[in-house]
């Protein structure tokens with residue numbers, strides 16, 4: 001059985017003080033992690049203070065990105081080894097904003113997935129879909145190739161631990177959520193691709209999330225879909241109240 005996963009991605013928002021206050025505000029109000037796992041991905045500048053404040057709360061603290069080498073002359077990059085040493089357990093890889101603004105390719109994303117596993121970090125791999133791709137004939141092969149390339153040389157034991165997010169970029173921050181059918185279609189396609197690569201035993205374990213203008217009004221329909229195991233929320237994760245509503249949806 002797959003445990004639902006509700007994640008927030010703060011992107012380049014909030015301050016360290018606001019991040020700490022957020023954790024204080026949600027303390028003791030999160031669901032039992034056997035029912036829903038909850039996670040916040042934040043800037044590397046915030047992570048140490050967040051881990052300290054989080055204490056033994058079930059909230060998973062994730063990075064929003066990491067580099068594909070553990071150390072070396074890579075000015076300005078974030079070491080996956082250092083993240084792991086700090087107590088970070090998860091890392092988002094290949095978010096559409098990384099693909100768009102930082103030219104991340106499938107090859108770079110694959111290297112980052114391996115770097116995450118090498119450092120005992122669970123990768124939350126994002127799969128993008130632009131509106132022009134959505135309307136094009138090669139739409140399916142685009143989603144399939146992102147998943148296939150991200151998982152190149154990943155073992156079945158590693159693959160069953162990955163979390164994959166279907167995040168159509170036309171729905172990100174736009175207020176235009178994919179309909180629950182569209183979201184299910186994307187997440188089903190991702191699970192099918194993993195099944196084709198590794199078989200059903202692995203694909204049945206992988207959590208597939210939907211991301212793109214999720215909020216507490218539309219989460220109900222989205223979370224009811226067969227192949228959607230949770231959400232990756234941006235804007236709706238910035239306020240404790242709205243994050244808690246998403247986090248506690250399945251416990252209502």
Ligand SMILES: O=C[C@H](O)COP(=O)(O)O
Nearest residue numbers: 009172173212213234235
């Ligand atoms: O990682 C999160 C996604 O980019 C969704 O962001 P959003 O909920 O603000 O549309």
